[in-house]
Amino acid sequence: MTIDTTDMPFAVIIDDLATQGWSLLPGFASQTLTAELAQECRARVKNGALSPARVGRGAGQEIREAIRGDQIEWLEPGQSAPTNAYLQLIDGLRLALNQQLFLGLDSYESHFAFYPAGAFYKKHLDRFRDDDRRTVSVVLYLNEQWQDEFGGELRLYLPDGETRDVRPEAGSLVVFMSADMPHEVLPATRERLSLAGWFRRRGADTF
Template identity: 60%
Template structure:
């Protein structure tokens, strides 16, 4: 899998993150590579390896279908060649962003996420109140031939102005990578009419860990 990221793409992503707090790159991987990842996600689901996602931490960890409806499996090195290559690609991105923005990103965690038709994830932030390590959220979409009316958009809330709130709806198109600051942008996943697949992850800095 491609792990080289062009200087031009890195510069654009870095500029967008600095100026607006989010960035989008289409065709981040080759179409064949994206299809392999989608196939891997579906195979794992068929094998019962994806489980209902929970919200909260520690004693507050709960499965709440009225808040979040996806099923997930965390990626670990050695699970499969295609996910190992994906982790290498994201590590190349981590190193490139560190070189451009001096973010101090130390590692990357990620999971497959499968939303069945009608599932959603209500508005939230990606950084925990008691753990400040997550710095940059990254969502890579695996949905080929996604139609304009299928729903399932990622809605980024760009400001908290009560009079004129601004938001951006991002379609979950195959090959599209979305980056945004984990502690700054509230977001939600809107219901889709069909199955919706992604790899969702976070670049983490050292931070102060669990507070």
């Protein structure tokens, strides 16, 4: 599957990041691609491919369900046609961000995230204290016909002290600056699917 990214509404995301540090774009991914990615995520869950997410880094990583209860599996190029199409789409955004905001984004890492009913992720930042390479956070939602009463919102803690709750509606993309936007995932009454990822800058020890 090949996607033409030349007409994608990247300008909206770029303007939002420059002015407020975050952006929400409904319908970023097509209905077809979103459905294919959701189907693949569910298939991976059924096959036992996803593992409980951990907190911390390196040898200090541990499963702490009191902090986060999602299950994840990392994406790699060549795994499937839908994930390849998604990675191509996201790379178009990376190039646009570099061209307009001069962020020096070098790579992208992403994983499927499956939240069973009742699971959550407590308030946190995506950037590690000792590693500033994660620069822009990106979340694509895969939940068709999501209703407000299901819960599962992404709560953003904005710089002005306000909060913004984002419904995890299929095809919607949320983008925000990793170092500046604390956020949490609220519990839902049903399973919740997404692709979570980060654009990274080249580190000082990367050649």
